[in-house]
Amino acid sequence: MSANLQRLNRADLTKRLVGKLKRDEAVVAGIGNTNFDLFAAGHRPQNFYMLGSMGLACPIAFGVALAQPERGVIALEGDGSILMSLGCLTTIATVRPRNLTIVIWDNGIYQITGKQATATGGVTDIVAVARGAGLANSEWVRDAEHFERLIDRRFDDGGPLLLAAKIDDKPGTAQTPRDPALIRNRFMKGLGTGRGGALDA
């Protein structure tokens, strides 16, 4: 199913996605290039950049979605990372948070560690895996215009939705500041759950 898909670019698609966000949606971006390109698309207070814990972008986004059911929440994750955490797709499919969208950037390689091949570059179709996990609303992105149409929606309803795009092997286009406590603090402020109070003035 995914064999004839156009190779897209993660930085370009990430910019297109961020451009569609009108309701302070939370975006949780996985380790490495995925969060580098989210940062490169322009920092937003509702962005969470994962600096470790490979594979946990979807569980973290799922938790945010449970805590704030009125807010759209988007997880961005690479193919190597989601392969580490396929089980979470079954959990999310079972609970069915309507405000959660998952986007998988699939370049078929562990790009950041030396371009070693992943299974999705060979035999594994991640959309078929997601559908098999129970995420019926899972789709391959055919091209950039198709992606634009798929994300031209409210993110706080109609989920869970999983989109997967075949991307090229370009590295991330910026480096996220590496301060986990600061990132967490700013993210919570962006979600209205921080406790800075007078210190935020």
Added chain:
Amino acid sequence: MAWSDAFLKVLKDNDVRLVAYVPDNVLTPLIAGVTADNYFMPVCATREDEAIGTVAGAWMGGMKGVVMMQTSGFALIANALASLTVPSQIPTIMVISERGTLGEFNIGQALVARTMRPVLDSLGIAHHTLTDEATMPYIVDRSIKQAVTTQAPVAFILSPLLTGGNPAAQAKLAGK
């Protein structure tokens, strides 16, 4: 009041609603209590590190949660603790049923149990071994409050002295 009911009451008193768990025999009464009470939001996770991620996300979204697991499950989460919740200052509340000790028969569980406290200590995570119903509510209540105010994880280890341990191991010990 059963130890499990007393434990869930303390969670409620502290607004801990989300319960992400990987099932375990000893945790059964806690999970049953959570599932039967609409106050709680139970999520059965496929792995313990997934549960840590979910509860961390919920915390950042303003909802308190707890991760319930057994000792072997704790052995799966060192990376999630060391690279997510500890450096991010997220007060992850963990409930770990202590398996592989005080009369269990599975050598794998006995070995993995010995890794738990050294990992907690090396990450500087406060942990309390709960052994009796009399002191349990005080320890859990105060320690949850301390975790939240100091933005640091805390682990509650459920000793067989509190829970009665694994029913299968108890049956073996009784010669049944």
